[in-house]
Amino acid sequence: MTTRVLVPSGVLGLGFDEDALWRGVALCPDIIAIDGGSTDSGPASLGTGTSKYSRASTKSEWRSLMKARAKANVPLVIGTCGTAGTNSNVDWMFEITRELASELGQQLKVARLYSEQPQGRIVQALHDGRLKPLDPAPEVDPGTIEKMTHIVALAGAEQINEALATGADIILAGRTTDTAIIAARALFNGDHPGGAWHGAKIGECGALCSTHPTSGVIFIEFDDTGFRVTPLADKARCTPYSVSAHMLYENADPMRLYEPGGYLDVSAARYRQIDERSVRVEGAEWTPNPAYCVKLEGAKPAGFQTTLLAVVRDPHYVKNAEIWAGKLTDFLNNEITHRLQIARTDYVLDLRLMGVNSVLGAREVQQGTPNEVGVLCIVTAQSQEEASEIAKLINPFLLHYPLTEEEELPTFAFPYSPAHSERGAIFEFALNHVLDLDHPMDAFQITVNEI
Amino acid sequence: MMKLRDIVDKIRSKNAGPFWVTVDLFCESTAQYEALKDQLDIKAVAHLVQISPVSIKRFDLDDLKVVKISFPRPIVQGHTLDRDQHGAQFAHLLGALPLTDST
Numbered sequence: 001m002t003t004r005v006l007v008p009s010g011v012l013g014l015g016f017d018e019d020a021l022w023r024g025v026a027l028c029p030d031i032i033a034i035d036g037g038s039t040d041s042g043p044a045s046l047g048t049g050t051s052k053y054s055r056a057s058t059k060s061e062w063r064s065l066m067k068a069r070a071k072a073n074v075p076l077v078i079g080t081c082g083t084a085g086t087n088s089n090v091d092w093m094f095e096i097t098r099e100l101a102s103e104l105g106q107q108l109k110v111a112r113l114y115s116e117q118p119q120g121r122i123v124q125a126l127h128d129g130r131l132k133p134l135d136p137a138p139e140v141d142p143g144t145i146e147k148m149t150h151i152v153a154l155a156g157a158e159q160i161n162e163a164l165a166t167g168a169d170i171i172l173a174g175r176t177t178d179t180a181i182i183a184a185r186a187l188f189n190g191d192h193p194g195g196a197w198h199g200a201k202i203g204e205c206g207a208l209c210s211t212h213p214t215s216g217v218i219f220i221e222f223d224d225t226g227f228r229v230t231p232l233a234d235k236a237r238c239t240p241y242s243v244s245a246h247m248l249y250e251n252a253d254p255m256r257l258y259e260p261g262g263y264l265d266v267s268a269a270r271y272r273q274i275d276e277r278s279v280r281v282e283g284a285e286w287t288p289n290p291a292y293c294v295k296l297e298g299a300k301p302a303g304f305q306t307t308l309l310a311v312v313r314d315p316h317y318v319k320n321a322e323i324w325a326g327k328l329t330d331f332l333n334n335e336i337t338h339r340l341q342i343a344r345t346d347y348v349l350d351l352r353l354m355g356v357n358s359v360l361g362a363r364e365v366q367q368g369t370p371n372e373v374g375v376l377c378i379v380t381a382q383s384q385e386e387a388s389e390i391a392k393l394i395n396p397f398l399l400h401y402p403l404t405e406e407e408e409l410p411t412f413a414f415p416y417s418p419a420h421s422e423r424g425a426i427f428e429f430a431l432n433h434v435l436d437l438d439h440p441m442d443a444f445q446i447t448v449n450e451i
Numbered sequence: 452m453m454k455l456r457d458i459v460d461k462i463r464s465k466n467a468g469p470f471w472v473t474v475d476l477f478c479e480s481t482a483q484y485e486a487l488k489d490q491l492d493i494k495a496v497a498h499l500v501q502i503s504p505v506s507i508k509r510f511d512l513d514d515l516k517v518v519k520i521s522f523p524r525p526i527v528q529g530h531t532l533d534r535d536q537h538g539a540q541f542a543h544l545l546g547a548l549p550l551t552d553s554t
Contacts, residue, residue: 040466244514248519348531352534365547
């Protein structure tokens with residue numbers, strides 16, 4: 001049978017074309033599916049369990065989608081709520097949904113699919129040999145697992161379909177694969193599994209698979225042999241090139257995609273323009289795995305940071321910036337050891353020269369003489385107090401450190417006062433592993449509420 | 452000397468999850484694409500990125516006239532010493548890859 005999925009955008013918080021959304025509603029979708037996060041912005045969201053998007057912008061977009069859902073009278077599913085898909089992210093989204101339901105006068109059944117993993121389960125899995133490293137994987141032992149502030153498992157289509165089976169109007173899912181929320185209903189309906197996963201991968205970033213990437217809204221129709229994808233913004237078109245090229249995006253292997261329960265192979269896929277703006281795709285293959293596993297993500301604390309920024313404009317110092325920064329770093333490390341009595345292994349001092357090589361570091365191959373050089377000084381230590389103590393020790397030297405002893409003390413530009421900024425706790429990704437499960441729901445929970 | 456950016460239409464790089472980076476080299480013409488396939492040396496890429504050549508995966512995608520290169524991030528995304536959270540500047544590093552003319 002045919003399954004029609006309306007995808008409003010690549011992620012909630014990025015905006016979408018409102019007219020196109022309503023055009024999608026008029027096409028009678030079976031489900032509305034949108035992603036709510038990714039690891040793309042780094043480990044902080046997972047480490048803290050907080051959203052990187054503004055609450056107000058999230059709420060305003062979710063309001064449109066809740067109205068569209070009410071009109072279409074079909075389930076609305078969001079995957080990876082609140083950026084990282086932790087339990088706190090899901091509950092944050094639940095609160096927003098509850099506020100909107102009351103403001104819009106909607107009575108709803110809401111299912112929350114939780115993906116967060118207790119440390120004990122992962123320690124036990126390590127012990128039982130059910131925790132398996134991907135390539136490359138950080139070293140993991142019970143101690144490192146116990147340090148992690150949040151661990152999430154990426155739900156697949158199976159868990160989304162369990163949540164849909166509750167009959168909920170809205171499903172707020174914790175961490176899921178980007179594709180699972182789009183593929184789930186098609187797989188449940190018995191559509192072509194290769195087509196379901198392939199169409200989901202093509203649609204996961206909304207209109208990024210079209211000629212107008214920022215327009216957001218797309219419509220995917222799945223059936224027995226493949227899928228058809230259509231962008232719904234006014235001038236947007238899908239072409240065989242725009243669609244097939246999306247397999248490259250944020251994907252290490254453009255032909256294979258691993259999901260819980262199996263993998264997708266698109267090497268035999270055929271892309272065909274079927275009207276001015278739609279593309280039809282067939283030929284992808286899905287191979288189920290004998291065992292069921294889900295990918296894990298975890299974040300652990302990596303200290304506290306305080307930063308300083310100075311700008312060097314003196315041409316003599318601009319020209320010799322790297323020599324100056326090297327000498328200053330050595331000098332500061334010595335001062336920190338002797339005056340603050342902090343061991344070299346307990347902090348990281350990193351001076352990045354903006355305008356020279358702050359992005360590529362030692363890999364930079366291009367040389368030139370900029371007008372000015374920004375000196376971003378990042379201090380990472382065991383506590384915020386210690387990081388700021390180090391930054392305050394650095395402050396006068398970052399302002400006045402001379403290139404040689406013979407020259408007059410320079411004064412560089414500090415763009416603000418105080419010169420240091422506390423960045424709080426920082427985190428690192430600490431897992432690149434899969435977890436073997438006997439049953440897909442073993443690591444997930446569903447809670448249903450009427451609101 | 453010719454650089455990689457001189458023979459391709461567009462270079463894009465991005466994380467593929469926190470542990471990998473992927474670089475897409477787009478060509479407009481078949482001639483460009485053939486030249487790219489011919490002249491792109493994975494050992495030279497490895498040298499520039501300062502990683503082992505065996506860790507690099509290369510895909511030549513004839514239908515798209517794209518060569519794709521993926522490799523484990525030299526520093527995991529978000530690590531204290533990471534300088535580019537999204538990995539998008541590897542495109543500029545690789546754009547400067549010197550090419551040896553094989554003709």
